[in-house]
Amino acid sequence: MRGGDFLEGSGHVKFLKSFILSICIVLLTACNVTPPQDAPTPTSSTTVISSAVPMLTVQFIDVGQGDSILITLPNQQHMLVDAGDLGSEHILVPFIEKQGVKKIDYVIATHPHADHIGGMEQIIKHFEIGKVYMPKATATSKTYEAVLQAIKAKGLTIAQAKAGVSVIDEQALQATFLAPIGAQYEGLNDYSAVLKLRYQDNDILLMGDAEKTSEQQILASGAYVHADLIKIGHHGSHSSSSPAFMKAVDPKYAVISSGKSNRYGHPHKPTLDLLTKSGIAIFRSDVDGTITATCDGKNIVVRGEK
Numbered sequence: 688m689r690g691g692d693f694l695e696g697s698g699h700v701k702f703l704k705s706f707i708l709s710i711c712i713v714l715l716t717a718c719n720v721t722p723p724q725d726a727p728t729p730t731s732s733t734t735v736i737s738s739a740v741p742m743l744t745v746q747f748i749d750v751g752q753g754d755s756i757l758i759t760l761p762n763q764q765h766m767l768v769d770a771g772d773l774g775s776e777h778i779l780v781p782f783i784e785k786q787g788v789k790k791i792d793y794v795i796a797t798h799p800h801a802d803h804i805g806g807m808e809q810i811i812k813h814f815e816i817g818k819v820y821m822p823k824a825t826a827t828s829k830t831y832e833a834v835l836q837a838i839k840a841k842g843l844t845i846a847q848a849k850a851g852v853s854v855i856d857e858q859a860l861q862a863t864f865l866a867p868i869g870a871q872y873e874g875l876n877d878y879s880a881v882l883k884l885r886y887q888d889n890d891i892l893l894m895g896d897a898e899k900t901s902e903q904q905i906l907a908s909g910a911y912v913h914a915d916l917i918k919i920g921h922h923g924s925h926s927s928s929s930p931a932f933m934k935a936v937d938p939k940y941a942v943i944s945s946g947k948s949n950r951y952g953h954p955h956k957p958t959l960d961l962l963t964k965s966g967i968a969i970f971r972s973d974v975d976g977t978i979t980a981t982c983d984g985k986n987i988v989v990r991g992e993k
């Protein structure tokens with residue numbers, strides 16, 4: 688295991704047991720019934736409560752050179768940020784179905800490059816979809832047109848992803864866009880919807896392919912950028928992850944999604960050097976496969992499948 692410090696292997700089983708146990712205790716207390724002799728006795732109520740906390744799970748799915756992040760919220764709703772490259776639907780649809788997901792409550796396309804929206808047409812067609820968020824960026828590719836058509840055909844509308852827009856705003860859980868801030872950029876990457884997830888004390892920052900221009904604007908906006916885990920911008924390219932931005936984020940973990948031997952040479956050495964020098968634990972999809980971060984609101988455990 689790399690980087691983890693709580694929640695060993697059987698977390699789900701433990702959680703289920705504790706949850707059932709807490710229900711039993713509540714029911715027995717409410718009915719004033721003495722538990723039967725063979726009923727398990729909790730060591731302390733604190734233990735039962737702390738292990739029964741709902742989890743936020745973020746899975747960085749190995750789609751090769753591209754991004755796709757499946758998030759299971761503490762209330763068991765689901766969010767998908769990006770859908771890999773063309774053909775990624777053959778990985779994504781079975782992966783998501785295998786987890787028993789029928790509805791994706793929130794779909795976010797960070798920006799209209801094919802390595803982020805390639806599998807999205809089929810995702811939209813295949814699953815029940817709640818809300819769809821995209822930045823206001825124009826693209827003329829057939830891939831993008833197909834996604835727009837699939838959205839329209841389902842009677843869905845697109846909400847604009849931009850700085851300040853709140854996707855979820857609950858007491859314990861917030862999902863807010865920190866970017867894009869500007870209306871016009873030179874390249875599509877800087878239009879990326881940058882999402883900040885906050886679950887109690889846990890912060891996760893998903894950068895899409897945002898580059899240094901967007902990073903500077905985010906810093907200048909005064910947004911709270913610190914995160915325990917960051918999905919590094921633009922597959923670890925030197926176009927992103929400026930030292931000033933990374934210093935402000937000050938993460939413990941960095942996730943890089945990049946394909947094995949990709950033609951761009953991602954992740955680039957300066958990015959890896961900066962992360963290593965800063966003592967940040969690096970997880971890479973080309974090395975670690977699908978990467979899973981599990982958060983209980985206080986601690987985060989990150990694991991690669993390989």
Ligand SMILES: [Zn+2]
Binds near residue numbers: 753754802896922
């Ligand atoms: Zn990309």
